[in-house]
Amino acid sequence: MDRATAIRWLSLYLPLVTALLLAMLRPGGRRLWAACLVGIAWVTVSLLALQTVNLRFGWWEFHAQGGLIRGVPVDLWLGWAVLWGAIPILVFRRLGIIWVIAAFFALDLFLMPACQPIVMLRRVWWIGEILALAFVLTPALLFARWTWSDTHLGARATLHVMMSGGLFLFVFPEIFFALRPGADWGPFLTEPGWTRNLELQGIALLGLCGVSAVQEFGTRGGGTPIPYDPPKRLVASGFYRYIANPMQVSCSLVMMAWGGVLRDWRIALIGVMSLIYGLGVAAWDEGQDLETRFGEPWLRYRKHVKAWRFRLTPWHDPDAPKARLYVAETCGPCSEVRRWFEAHHGVALEIVAAEDHPTRDLRRITYDAMDGSEPEEGVRAIARGFEHIDLGWAYAGACLRLPGVSHFAQLLMDASGFGPQEIARRGCAREGTTRA
Secondary structure (H helix, E strand, C coil), rough: CHHHHHHHHHHHHHHHHHHHHHHHCCCCCCHHHHHHHHHHHHHHHHHHHHHHHHHHHEEECCCCCCCEEEEEEHHHHHHHHHHHHHHHHHHCCCCCCCHHHHHHHHHHHHHHHCCCCCCCECHHHHHHHHHHHHHHHHHHHHHHHHHHHHCCCHHHHHHHHHHHHHHHHHCCCHHHHHCCCCCCHHHHHCCCHHHHHHHHHHHHHHHHHHHHHHHHHHHHHCCCCCCCCCCCCCCCHHHCCCCCCCCHHHHHHHHHHHHCCCCCCCHHHHHHHHHHHHHHHHHHHHHHHHHHHHHHHHHHHHCCCCCCCCCCCCCCCCCCCEEEEEEECCCCHHHHHHHHHHHHHCCEEEEEEECCCCCCCCCCCCCCCCCCCCCCCCHHHHHHHHCCCCCHHHHHHHCCCCCCCCHHHHHHHHHHHHCCCEEECCCCCCCCCCCC
16 A cells, blocks of 8 residues: 555544544433534535635645545545544543644644645645634534533524535535536536526525524524434424424425536435435434424424425414514504504414513513513514414515524614613503614
8 A cells, every 4th residue: 555545544544433432432422423413514514615715725735536526535525524523522522622723733733744745735834724723623613512512502503504505505516526527616607697696596595494494493492403412392483383394395495406506417316315305214203203202292283284385374382372572552663563463463473562571671572482482572573473474474584583684684773763762561660662
């Protein structure tokens, strides 16, 4: 075996075998496996993205034949994903983040030059190394640690969306392009700009259902889409009021559409296979797991909400309390909001005077799901109210609740004179108004 072959062999199997042995020897159970999985997945996506940038700036290059993707040997790519994604949480999960980054930086200072002649470093390769530490290793460390400790659900949901989007929309196409010489992003990049923009907007609209579902898992279910880190509570809000598998439906539609945009039937086939998997294995396995964990509420939910067919009106468990939207009676604009919701007859939604809130004074229109989850205020509260009307308004509400979108919309409302103003509960001496 020559040096180049040995480097490629060791780069994959040494980290992989080490990680498997450590995972079997270290206690941690399902959460440890989930932490390793998300860490590896993040590095897999972000490392290939960094290599795409490297092709432009040339911090390093790879001298290898066969088994290449974006110019990087697949064995080095996957081996580094395990090394940076799994080893830190298996070995250094109690060590400070800065020290772990420093340790892996020192390891790279040894490993990168040692990988010659497969890896040829340029004079300024340290620039790419710093970017790798900042955008590949550090998020992977945080993602894995937060999953291990079951904390920072909002941040984890965001990372799940970014990771999944990168995997399906970038990594999978790159794999197929590598398997068919001559195939690339050309059909998409060379078409007219207005066509490309319309296609991207269409993909985004199809993907919204899945993104919102991940958000719902975090905010209302206390979990993530990873099988080893599932929601702790049955999620029957958001798009789950209308369909039982919004993530799988969204993924299937996005991949079929993405395959059409890239003119590659194999990418579209991923969407078809996802649909078949969801109708078969997933329906049986996940259905059994959910029935075991949630029992009668799950069975009642599935009786009324189908897995792959949208309802037009929302479903609400008759045994569960109705949600409440608190709107001030003494606020003119708020009264218009109240009349609008009352005219649209939201399902399982009570419109209650903000003055009658049972525990505190309110400063904005407030939505309380009455299920123990945190209340939502302002624009997000109104968006939550939309999901009680019908599928179209639920879609608008999901758009409005997206991180960044809700913050910007709230900023516009506040700048337009509808900012927060405290209103006293009944019997209190203070007076004021709540605003959207």
